[in-house]
Amino acid sequence: MTVTLGPGAALAEPSAADRQTARTLLIEGRNKLEAGDAQGALADFRAAHAIMHVPTTGLDLARAQVALGQLVEARTTAYEVMTMPVARRESEAFAEARAAAAELSTVLDARIPSLRLRVLGAPEERIVARVDGEPVPREALGQPRKLNPGPHEIVVEAGGFVTDRREVTLKDAETAPVEVEVVLVPVRSSEVPVKGAPPAAPARSEERAPVPTWTWVAGGAGLVGLAASVGFAVDHAAARAKIERDCPSSMCDPREYDVERMQALRARWNWSLGLSVTLGVAGAAGVGAAVGGLVLRPQAKDERSALVPLVGPAVQGVAWTGVF
Template sequence: MTSSDRCRGLLRIVALGASLVAFGWAGAARAQRSAADIESARQLYNQGIDLRDHGDLKGALEKFRAAHALGNTPITGLDLCKTHAALGQPVEAREVCLGVARIPVGSAETSRSQQARVEAASVAESVRSRIAGVRLRIQGVPAGREPTVVVDRSLVPNAALGELRAVNPGMHEISARVGNGPETKASIEVREGESRDVELVVQAPLPEPATAVVAPNAQAQPLQPDAARPKKKKGNGLATAGWITGGIGVGIGAVTGLIALSARNNLDQRCTDKICGVSDHDDLREAKTWGTLSTVFFAIGGVGVGTAIIATLTHDSGSGTNAKQPARPTVTPVLGLGGAGVHGTF
């Protein structure tokens, strides 16, 4: 066997494999369509024919599109293609007609379907000359940035900018922008088979606003000079300490006083003419001790209350300005064994 014979044998094997793959795809495509899909496609197709015969091409287009999505046969594809062409949409018409050739050939395909394939190829060629084109040129794009270009609500890839873009005859809306910059718009009209260049000048994007973290419900306050800025209110620690000391002193003094009074009443019942026996001397000494403690704590409480009152009356809240304040009176409690008092300047 020569080398040429071996090559021909390999080509036959490749062709046979390709045919098997094609038949497998066709069977898979048919298996994916249920009886409900086929019947629905048939009804939609007949409705499209009826609408087209009555002059409603837009209504017929929707019916043919739905029928072709369900059936995907050369017949539904051909009528969808021809309706696009009748509506002045050669771009869509050519794509659908070329798609008919890509439909796998079924083992039981009818002669009508075969004729539809031939006619679809013919229509695809006939509408090619009717397709218009626009070439987009975007100017003013900053270095390192890419524009966003939209034609008839379809985004144009940046790689395709500057190349001829196929469009249907008629009016077209074009817009371009860079980032958050202002949008540049243009409206153009092209005739069948016409090609036009469109130039759009975009503006640089606006600078990004600075991001500031603001606390919820916070309101901006104008800056104030130190002289006019109100001071933070100061606490009155001396008054607080005085009230606490006074409260504790009066409280303990009252308790110890009650204990001393109770002890004295017991002694008065046992002693005659304020003369007590030897057995009562310890109770007498204890009663005097409680009385002394009561007096001392009452004195401490009085000093604390007095200090608190004076500190409250002379306290500066700090709400004024930085002006020099006059000297204020000061009060300092003095406590000692067996006595208490206050020392201060007024």
């Protein structure tokens, strides 16, 4: 007696050791499936079915596949059990397994969803479509494709067109095919490589002229001026507080302040205020000129225009010179 494994393939009847191993695997697999470990049960049932390849092991394998949501694989396994040759003096358990597999197959036919993929915009002979990494024959495009419930990745490409990638989720027992329409977009001519031509250099943004030296000098001087302005402002505030405390209503106590000390305190008040304001304005002008030199410097190829600082006794600022 032989056990059929597939078209044209046959092996000798399993040995006693094989039978005992398969029986143990079935028992362990059924316990795991009952406990909720469908993945572990699948491994046990697959091993047992590989050893025995009989209707009972195939039915258990199909049930584990159903528990894992592998409805397409379970339908294939159930159909295999249904079509196994009936042996002489076959046990009643095998006949019952075939009947159960036929019933399971009918249930799965109603549960397995399908996907209908339509590809437009490109010649059919160029189209290469894949679902979950598996190629779809061009002749089958547009026909319902049976898939397991859950998410699926669709990739469609064609020479001269932009590759389209998308994901669709199919539901259990979704009776109508899920329609997915892909319209391929041609690649722009500038993006299509010419055969034998050197690779195009990556696009670069227009280069700007180097930062002029005066920009760094103006910026540094401006920052120093602002820092000094803050220092003199603090000193002015201290002098003002001292005068308000020691000389209310501009009247100083003659026992503590002689004429020379009073003049020195008032001079400190005046020059700290003046220097704070003057250095603040000059510092701000220097920083502003530096920022303008950085932002508004011309393109490297345009050397006829430039940003020039204006600093003098009566004016501080910048001027843009060039050809317009």
